[in-house]
Amino acid sequence: MNERVIAPKSRGFLFLDSHPGGCRQLVEEMWRAVPAAPAPAGGEGPVALVIGSSAGYGLAATIAGLARVGIRGIGVCFEKAPARRTGTAGWYRTAATARLARQHGRDFVFLNGDAFSDTMKEQVAGLLVERFGGRLDYLVYSVAAPRRTDPDTGTTYASVLKPIGSPYTTKTLVFDEQGAPEVKEVTTAPAEGDDIEQTVEVMGGADWERWITFLAERSLLAEGFATAALSYIGSPLTAAIYRQGTIGAAKSHLETTARALDERLGKTLGGRAVTSVNAAAVTQSSTAIPGIALYVGLLRGVLGDAMVAPIGQLVELWDQLTGARPLDLDDEGRVRLDTWELDPAVQSAVADRWSTATSDTIGELADLAWFSDEVRRLYGFSVPGVDYTAAVETEVPWPPLTS
């Protein structure tokens, strides 16, 4: 037992602690946001593996899959248990998701560890055999990580967020110690040495492909197996640091991997592999990208509630993966859930605001209250209805594997 009052202490967009009650309520909110669908035929839902299940788009994939498709299966993520500090927010969100899954009769378990390792792949394979009939129907790959160790060579690669070719200066949004917004300029030096290759090794398609090969070799992929990995294109305003930068090189590699996997799975199992290009969202990973906080704040200023939250986008992705709606691919074979973000009228309105944004004008141009709340909500703070003055139990156990 370790009950205490948890205050939101932060350094920039990173918070030192997270709030179990707020995290739980947010997960419940996401579940309620999923439109009801008819129960899966035959009682038992399809078997799914979600990699990166505790945050951002992977959490949305898990909750939308559980609530709408009735998936059974496994979520994999990398979270820290409560110790001197609270557990990570993803730890508490996982506990809350498992609870909801149980309540709704879905057999869904969570594994905490390094998805890039073969040990984790073996654990998943073992569970698929023992518990889920040895057949996986869906795999959603939504990992965002700073490092990956290649199990074959033992080499550890580190991803960087840098432009390619020349330095890039962008406006960016920060908050000072009193919480006042500042629009500043930051310059990021271009990739050097093997920065691009290293980033591709972490955030490209290598590990996704390794998962598929690992499971295929053990005959654990069902006929008609379908897999999707998350990608991003984004605005011309962020292109130099994102799509044309080191992370963009990794996304291109992921998309090339998808096309190769699609051909392979099509031939062997009548299966599919696609990337899903999702829209900008406030997540722990996205707020680390220079300029993205400003961009997302302005995007919200332009669109307001017309922004589609990750849970809404993932409902659409599941509908396309399961065939409830036809798979709608662009010329490069990608599902596009970002069309509302990249709409030319929206982009031109955001670009206008971007060009005039200063510390003095940002309050009118961007939805800063929404943005700050979204950042705090990543850690379970700013959730309506939660009493933050009350002590709360932080020693929440990881959901047990036994049902």
Ligand SMILES: NC(=O)c1ccc[n+]([C@@H]2O[C@H](COP(=O)([O-])OP(=O)(O)OC[C@H]3O[C@@H](n4cnc5c(N)ncnc54)[C@H](O)[C@@H]3O)[C@@H](O)[C@H]2O)c1
């Ligand atoms: N956030 C955006 O704006 C945005 C937009 C479009 C696409 N995407 C893509 O969505 C994917 C997920 O990004 P996000 O923003 O949701 O990230 P996030 O930081 O919110 O979540 C990352 C997830 O990966 C897990 N993870 C990290 N390292 C791991 C490891 N070694 N082993 C197992 N799990 C690990 C974390 O536990 C967490 O569940 C990425 O491919 C990203 O490019 C993000």
